Amino acid sequence: MKIHLSLRFLDVDHLFVLVGLLKGKSCVEIAGFLRISQAAISQRVSGLNDFFAFEVAKKQGRKLVLTKKGEQVAKAAEQSLILLHESLDRARLIDE
Numbered sequence: 001m002k003i004h005l006s007l008r009f010l011d012v013d014h015l016f017v018l019v020g021l022l023k024g025k026s027c028v029e030i031a032g033f034l035r036i037s038q039a040a041i042s043q044r045v046s047g048l049n050d051f052f053a054f055e056v057a058k059k060q061g062r063k064l065v066l067t068k069k070g071e072q073v074a075k076a077a078e079q080s081l082i083l084l085h086e087s088l089d090r091a092r093l094i095d096e
Contacts, residue, residue, distance in 0.1 A: 009051065015077040017044050021057055021066050022074035 013034055020030035027041045034041075045064060048056045056070030066074055 011044075012081075014044055014048055015081055017041060018048070018056065018066070018070065018074035018077045019081060021064060022071065022078060027064055 013036070016034060017030055020033065025033075027038045031038045031041050041064075045057045048070075052069075052073065054069050055067050056073055057064045057066050059065075
């Protein structure tokens with residue numbers, strides 16, 4: 001599997017924003033979890049839109065919702081975070 005080098009510019013918090021939106025969380029809830037402002041959530045979504053060169057989320061009334069493309073990326077982000085968490089748990093059990 002080849003990993004695209006531009007992914008190095010993604011911050012883990014960006015992935016948590018996507019997963020939060022996937023789970024139907026509000027910007028207030030996501031901001032509280034990440035301990036950042038609601039404005040920072042909007043900035044991260046805007047940055048993700050620029051990074052991926054497509055809209056990952058859009059405003060629907062006062063709420064941010066994932067687009068179909070954003071939902072696809074968010075599902076992959078969720079799986080990546082789960083895999084990373086599980087790998088860290090296994091690594092902690094290794095005796096050296």
